[in-house]
Amino acid sequence: MTKTWMITGTSSGFGKELAQIVAKQADTNLVATARKTADLDYLDAFDTKHIDKVIMDVTDETAVQAGVAAAKNKFGGIDVLVNNAGLGYFGTIEESNEKDVRKMFEVNVFGLGNVTKAVLPIMRSQKQGLIVNISSALGVTSLPTLGWYSATKFAVEGYSNALRQEVAPLGIQVMNVEPSGARTKWNAGKTAPVEIADYSKFADMVNGASAGVTQAPGNPELIAETIYDFATNHETVPEHLPLGTFATDGIKQELTNTLKDVDEYHDISVGIDK
Numbered sequence: 001m002t003k004t005w006m007i008t009g010t011s012s013g014f015g016k017e018l019a020q021i022v023a024k025q026a027d028t029n030l031v032a033t034a035r036k037t038a039d040l041d042y043l044d045a046f047d048t049k050h051i052d053k054v055i056m057d058v059t060d061e062t063a064v065q066a067g068v069a070a071a072k073n074k075f076g077g078i079d080v081l082v083n084n085a086g087l088g089y090f091g092t093i094e095e096s097n098e099k100d101v102r103k104m105f106e107v108n109v110f111g112l113g114n115v116t117k118a119v120l121p122i123m124r125s126q127k128q129g130l131i132v133n134i135s136s137a138l139g140v141t142s143l144p145t146l147g148w149y150s151a152t153k154f155a156v157e158g159y160s161n162a163l164r165q166e167v168a169p170l171g172i173q174v175m176n177v178e179p180s181g182a183r184t185k186w187n188a189g190k191t192a193p194v195e196i197a198d199y200s201k202f203a204d205m206v207n208g209a210s211a212g213v214t215q216a217p218g219n220p221e222l223i224a225e226t227i228y229d230f231a232t233n234h235e236t237v238p239e240h241l242p243l244g245t246f247a248t249d250g251i252k253q254e255l256t257n258t259l260k261d262v263d264e265y266h267d268i269s270v271g272i273d274k
């Protein structure tokens with residue numbers, strides 16, 4: 001049976017890599033979304049009758065609703081939604097610019113929510129579907145100067161964990177992908193320079209943010225291939241898919257630390273339930 005994928009943020013990075021893999025499949029339709037028409041020209045090299053290009057900003061609820069409705073009209077449904085569109089931002093918590101941080105929440109959290117809300121009625125009526133949320137290793141653990149970014153991805157994790165429980169009985173699965181640093185243009189996000197002397201030891205992390213991601217170990221093509229493989233060849237997907245060495249080690253360390261506290265303070269904790 002022909003499947004239909006919808007992927008947000010396919011102008012570059014993971015989204016573009018994944019869109020190209022999906023576009024090559026003869027038995028799969030692709031709904032590729034971007035903010036600018038020209039950013040989707042690369043899809044003209046594929047069989048365009050299986051492709052719907054949708055121009056939308058994920059923060060624009062009306063455009064999202066219209067884009068999803070157009071996709072449903074063209075292909076009859078949506079089987080796999082990949083919520084990939086997202087922004088990065090480097091800065092210490094204290095020095096980060098509130099306007100930039102709110103903008104990032106609008107895209108990474110509420111934008112993801114807009115697209116999911118528009119697609120859920122389609123998946124519910126189909127009684128099946130897979131939602132792939134591109135979270136981050138930093139949705140489970142955190143690093144200095146990436147605290148606010150991390151907060152957006154922790155929000156995605158909490159949202160997804162609840163959504164998964166709500167929609168599992170309806171035949172819809174939710175998989176959170178948690179990559180470590182990978183070589184995309186994600187680093188083009190804004191930064192808040194370190195100006196407070198007390199945080200000077202973090203200045204290199206912020207100043208080197210652009211170079212840091214271009215030199216990151218993660219290969220976007222392999223990340224896209226892995227996501228495609230899980231979404232296509234696994235009947236039951238994992239709830240969490242850490243990708244990369246930092247993701248695996250960092251998440252394990254974070255959960256180990258949390259578990260240690262949970263165990264150590266177990267008696268105090270359960271003692272408040274009186």
Ligand SMILES: NC(=O)c1ccc[n+]([C@@H]2O[C@H](COP(=O)([O-])OP(=O)(O)OC[C@H]3O[C@@H](n4cnc5c(N)ncnc54)[C@H](OP(=O)(O)O)[C@@H]3O)[C@@H](O)[C@H]2O)c1
Nearest residue numbers: 009011012013014035057058085086136181182184185186
């Ligand atoms: N690269 C990493 O190290 C890494 C690691 C873990 C997780 N991630 C996550 O992976 C996802 C993809 O990022 P990437 O690394 O592939 O970076 P990327 O190359 O910068 O891609 C980000 C995509 O999101 C789109 N986007 C941004 N704001 C949008 C908006 N308001 N509406 C619609 N689309 C919007 C961008 O479109 P425009 O071209 O129009 O800006 C672009 O297509 C993000 O959620 C990111 O947080 C990245």
